[in-house]
Amino acid sequence: MTQSAMYSRVIGTGSYLPLCRVTNQQLVDELARRGIQTSDEWIVSRTGIRARHFSAPEQTSSDMALEAACRALEMAKLKASEIDLIIVATSTPDFVFPSTACLVQSKLGIKNGGAAFDIQAVCSGFVYAFSMADNLIRSGVYRNxxxxxxxxxxxxxxxxxxxxxxxxxxxxxxxxxxxxxxPGVLSSVLHADGSHANILCVPGNVQGGMVAGQAFLQMDGQAVFKLAVKVLEKVAHEVLDKAGIDSSLIDWLIPHQANLRIMTSTAKKLGVSDEKMVITVDQHGNTSAASIPLALDVAVRDGRIHSGHRVMVQGVGGGFTWGAILFCM
Known part of the structure; x- marks a missing residue:
């Protein structure tokens, strides 16, 4: 196979959600016990979220990644030993180091395998990882x-x-x-602008065995909303122009599942109907780097997305980072 003929194609998808499902009302009741007032209506009207899943105390990112990976491998009809590249997108790694990707490689039973590393681009992480894997496969260095x-x-x-x-x-x-x-991946575009780092961040680090700074997520919701709507529309047009394809030829749009209002606004500006947009934010909440592959797997397994469909995925997250990929199943 010559380098000019090399492409990458998605041949398997998988996902995993923790067993603990928390509805808005359950969360509202728990917050009320803390003296914090909110409501199901308030959450739904602003975000579209109705439920989310929380991991068990002993569950780690690599544990959940292993479950999703095994399901993707099963669909792809590949053995773990045939994988020569693992890229994990996460902002919540098991450890400072080693990488979560190396832990997943070990849990899959792969010894003396190919490259394994993490990418940290927050909610855009999966798009970044997908694009990087595509380019590494196109280079001829890796196969699976x-x-x-x-x-x-x-x-x-x-x-x-x-x-x-x-x-x-x-x-x-x-x-x-x-x-x-x-051809599988038709085009990809990635961007970042670190001057917006403060609008979505967890400004803490480890010093002397303790957390220095703030270890809780902080977000300027209005600033994130405005920037997300702006950059998602722009990057969608960039990836379409790069592929030489009109938006009318998109079969499915899978945006980062963060806020239903952002998602529908982007789809409207692209001229993509809501019926062509995969929506899981109502049941999953914002799962950051996991949200796009989760939504993709749901739509593949329920039969909406199948071979030959053109799919656009796009993410936006802390950093500030954003990107989009257009590919054929």
Missing amino acids: ALVIGTEVFSRLLDFNDRTTCVLFGDGAGAIVLQQSRQ
Whole structure:
């Protein structure tokens, strides 16, 4: 296979959600016991979220990533030993180091395997990891890549702050990318602007065995909303222009599942109907880097997305980072 003929295609998807499902009303009741007032109507009207999943205390990002990875491998009909590249997107790694990707590699039973590393681009992490895996496969160095988004964001939440604690959930999603003669990924675009780092962050670090700074998630909701709507529309047009495809040819749009109002606004500006948008934020909340592969797996397994469909995924997150990928299933 010559380098000019190399592409990558998605041949398997998988996902995992922790067993503990928390509805808005359950969360509202818990917050009320803390003296914090909110309501199901308040949460739904502003975000579209109705429920989310929280991991068990002993559950780690690598545990959930393993579950999603095994399901993706099963769909792809590949053995773990055939994977020569693992990229994990996460903002909630098991440890400072080693990487969560190395832990997943070990849990899959892969010894002396190919490369394994993490990417930290927050909610855009999966798009970044997907794009990087595609380019590494196109280079001819790797053949089968496992790309995973996994998060335990519940551990970063301040449950005394109703503006953030109602938004996020835990979970993992994965895809298997394989080298192919047939075009799969058509185009990808990635961006970042670190001058907006303060509008969505967890400004803490480890010093002397303790957390220095703030270990809870902090967000300027209005600033994030305005910037997200702006950059998601722009990057969608960039990736379409790069592929030479009109938005009318998109079969499915899978935005980062953060806020239903942001998602529908982006779809409207692209001329994509709501019927062509995969929505899981109502049941999963914002699972950060896991949200796109989770939504993709749901739509593949329920039959909405199938071979030949053109799919656009797009993410936006802390950093500030954003990106989009257009690919054929």
